[in-house]
Amino acid sequence: MNLALLDPFAVLKEFPETLTHTLNFGHSVYIKYNNSGDYLASGLSSGTILIIDNDTKNVIRKLQGHIRAIQSLKWSSCGRYLLSSSRDWKCLLWDLKFNKIIKKFNFNGPIWNAEFSSKNISDIVVALYDNTPKIIDETHGIRDLDDDKSLVTTFHPDGEHIFIGTNKGIIKIISRETLEVLFTQKISNSSIKNIVISSNGRKMAINSSDRIIRQITLPEFSTDSSLWELETDHKYQDVVNRLQWNSILFNSNSEYLIASAFGSAHVIYMWETSMGSLVKILEGPKEELVDIEWNFRKCIIGATGIDSGTIYLWTLVIPQKWSALAPDFVEIEENIDYEEKEDEFDIVPEDEINQKQLNEEDELIDIITKDKTDARGYQLDKPFVVDICYDQIELSEGEE
Template sequence: MNLSLQDPFAVAKEYPDSLIQTFQYGHSTTFQFNKKGDYLASGTSDGSIVIYDLSINGVICLMESVHSRPITSLSWSSCGQYLLSTSQDWTCKLWDLNNCETPLKSILCDGPIWSGMINPNNSQEFVLSLFEDKPIYYRNEVVKLETEPEITKHLTLVSVFTPDGQYIFMGTNKGYLNIISTKDLKLVHSFKLANSNIKNLVISPNGRKLAVNSSDRIIRQIIVPDLINDDVENWEFEVEHKYQDVVNKLQWNSVSFNHNGEFLVASTFGTQSSQDLYIWETSMGSLIKILEGSSEELIEVKWNYPRCMIASNGIEYGIIYLWSVEFPQKWSALAPDFVEIEDNIEYQEKEDEFDIIDEDLLNKKRMEEEDLKVDIITTEKLDARGFDLTSKSFIIPINYEQSLAN
């Protein structure tokens, strides 16, 4: 089969350009897509979790007041069955979405939690960044990570796993980037990137690029070295591009890469342009698109890789805005000889249009074409953009009786 016909985004732009949908169920403080891109989980200010099914654009799971204070972060497991939620109520909870009534694990920390993330290789392990305390790694038990062997009073604000789950990148309030090995939970590398808080760390899905958003109004795009190399002392993190607005001095709220790291999107903070999203092309570092349409300042921004979609939530009303690619219907994809015209034109007869055709020759040609075997059973392993079509993702069960009752 023609893969370009299977995926409409294969021949379109690789970044969204139009606001197509909004979600609002409570005041969304954070949200996250699952790896397959068919679900969106939203954490609200009253401690509830709402899960949307993007195929029907509706709520399929509502976990009311699972936390007593606003939720600060959500993280899906690679398989899509488990969801980690962190909150200002000092707790983090790991949920099995096969049964959302009680958490699989619940941990009470020593303070509010900035963020949490599940290990891509193990859905039962996760890392937490705490407010004014050392970060925590959970592996059958709570382990506090030592990230400041020489420099004291460093607070870890954000932690992210590398795509292979072998290392944890941590950003501090002093502008340092600490790298922890998940094998022995030891600090293997540390260096200074900026003179201010590191607010966001985002690693591209291919593991080649790192985006660092700091309070100095600069987003640094860094080339990630080969982390398989055991010579950690010779790791070199080269700053490839710096993204900033030298005219308006914009502060950036959040950043995110697309599926291959070719584009970077960021939300702005506290200005007249805070309702817009900025998209850069990462190879040259040039601004290519500003997404408009929201009615409030945008906080987090996330990229849904399989659906070529960007989402962001507002700070005032807590609405989730979704941008995607709008592509016109092309009838020529169904009939190759179909031609679209804007105005009436005078038809010109072809020279051989009404010639007498040998029916025997025509039937012979049709028989030869019918003898060609067309495989309509074998499933393609990759789509037009290289996404694995054979990977299985967890499907959240729906209680239809409870839905009808509500």
């Protein structure tokens, strides 16, 4: 019955607009939804990881293995495994079915981010702060991915290419199979802080410390790498306030790009990627937002507050269609003055009310006589005939 009260056209909205929930389970610094959107992993400043059910908004599992703040989280496509990195210089691979650590990796420096391939959870790339990036697999263990110092690494959705962003504004594309550097291009004169690639693998967004987010169309990797070129389609920036950007993210079909701003701006900016125009600014909290996440399945945007560690959730508010309760129910946009009838609120003795009900019960209901017309107004005593004009029908040879 509740589904009948919802406006079906309101569900067509592509992004949430209203801040509806705040979750306070410790000081959250990093959040990540699984692919189905049913569970939210929240990394705390204490190193604990909480798994929150999206429907009940309650903690259903607590993972304790790190001793310092969580730096990054990554779900497997099946939702069973979770990769976490922390400021304690460790990466842990969790099996959520048995709630235990199945792999542990220690490094000799701070970790910027870590993630595994969408094709194989055994392939893991780790970006170390101001150090050479690492790649981990079952065959060779931990190896250097590149000779230069990097700041961020990520897998392409095809699992065959690895992207590296350096502190000199250089983007490198490396083959996963051979670990050969296939392509190198200087994008910015500043450090690259974030690299996000759309789920279809066609668009890439780069957040650098020069306060500019660059949207780039990726080349066809099936062609010769000498023909590749990273063309910047749009540049997103706040020209007036010159804001730095903390985190960036595409939506599911890469039609929108969102970013959280550094400093006093307590909002999330949203751009339309085809034209590069600003379409929405999500407002609500009174503190700076650090990490952001977009739940594509449930149409939810989440963000963490830097001071309180609160998780803020923007969702769709669908108006209820109360006219579905009764055909004669009328919805009004504003209050109107109702003029009651003269005897509408007159007090009627109880015996008169009972006598009126008895009189109505004495009325005979005819259940034998057939109706002469149906609900559409057609007479039931006449056959329903469809007139066909044979002059307008062309018969083929041999037909009559």
